[in-house]
Amino acid sequence: MGRAPCCDKANVKRGPWLPEEDAVLRSYIEKHGTGGNWIALPLKAGLNRCGKSCRLRWLNYLRPDIKHGGFTEEEDNVIFSLYSKLGSRWSIIASHLRGRTDNDIKNYWNTKLKKKLIMSSYNTTTTMDPSKTPPPALLPATAVKSESSSHTTDSISKLCSSPFSSSNYFSSLINDQEGSMSSSTITAYDVSGSSSNSRRDRNWPAGDEDTLLSEFDLGLLSEMLGDYGSEEMLGEVPPPLLWTASELMYSQ
DNA sequence: AATCCCTACAACCGCCCTTAC
DNA sequence: CGTAAGGGCGGTTGTAGGGAT
Structure with a gap:
């Protein structure tokens, strides 16, 4: 009923x-x-x-105590840090930032921070001249490979098998790519299509691209934040923080 | 000037959790 | 203990506005 x-x-x-x-x-x-x-x-x-x-x-x-816009660098760092530990638990993240709402942080992440993350990763890992080579986030919609790759398929596969994963899309994408790639590395995926319009335009399967991005965000964050991305750490993430109730149920 | 495309963000949807009965 | 209702949350959609073509 x-x-x-x-x-x-x-x-x-x-x-x-x-x-x-x-x-x-x-x-x-x-x-x-x-x-x-x-x-x-x-x-x-x-x-x-x-x-x-x-x-x-x-x-x-x-609400009288609400702040809108004007996120500070410090707030960005708090969000990055908490997202790396908690994933998209926006209400919990919001509780660490006075005057910010979960909706505000969610929107800010989807429109600004996600791109900032990609650009940071690009800038810190690439040896190419950014003035001549567009960053991965600006390349065409399909998943792209570049020489500046920073993620091994092994580490990404680890993410796929981690508790974060709720779809096989990422794994299948990797398998597809491995079949045609001489390199065993994968780098950035387009994130410019975070808006609904772009999402529709690109004919991605509903929902999967966000899972993909979410997993990729976490991979990038793990590198940016240093200690989180190691395989040891991935294995140590306490399940209650990261697993949904149904995932926990099926894992037992 | 018209149209297209992208961004930002407010608002809604649908599900899960909690609580009262 | 079971059920229904309300609250809370994350995901998704709608749309205004601005820049590019």
């Missing part, structure tokens, strides 16, 4: 919030608090919105 919907989706307003709606929500919560029941809140506040939508709007945008 499926869950009952939290609200009548056909009859509640959706899409961007108007300033007036923000004012109503803010005013109500400042006077009465959330009352511990977001589903009932819009009715009490006189808003024609889903309770979940109100909650999200308050937590991610209207």
Whole structure:
């Protein structure tokens, strides 16, 4: 039996919030608090919105202690570091950064930090002249190989078999490439397609490219952060932090 | 000037977890 | 103990705006 919907989706307003709606929500919560029941809140506040939508709007945008944009270098480092340990546990990462929301950090990662990571790796591993050779992130959409490769197939295979992996796409990609590559190394993959438009344009199988990127991010991070990428460390990552409940279930 | 493409980010979706009954 | 409902979270989508062509 499926869950009952939290609200009548056909009859509640959706899409961007108007300033007036923000004012109503803010005013109500400042006077009465959330009352511990977001589903009932819009009715009490006189808003024609889903309770979940109100909650999200308050937590991610209207709360008085929220900071938007302007991430500092220090915050970047905290995010990099925590992502390398926790993966995409955005709410936990957000709890380490005062005034930042999980949604904000998630968006920041997907739009900025992911690319920064790739570029950093490129700059630290390549011997080519960047002014003449586009970085991997700017090369065509398909997975690319370059002479500046920094990951052995062995280490990437390790990542594939690590608890992070939830699809075989990365492994099959490596196998495909190994069949046609003289080198046993693989380097960067295009990440410029993080937006939905680009993702659709490139006909990647839904979901798999993100798994791929996530695994690759972790590989890069392991190198950038030094001690994490070693095979010893990969083997020592405590499962409860990294495995989903279902992965844990099937691993036993 | 028109169109295309990309980026950024707000908002939604759907699932899992927790809790009350 | 089982079930339903609400909360929380990560993933995904929609879209405005700006730059490139």
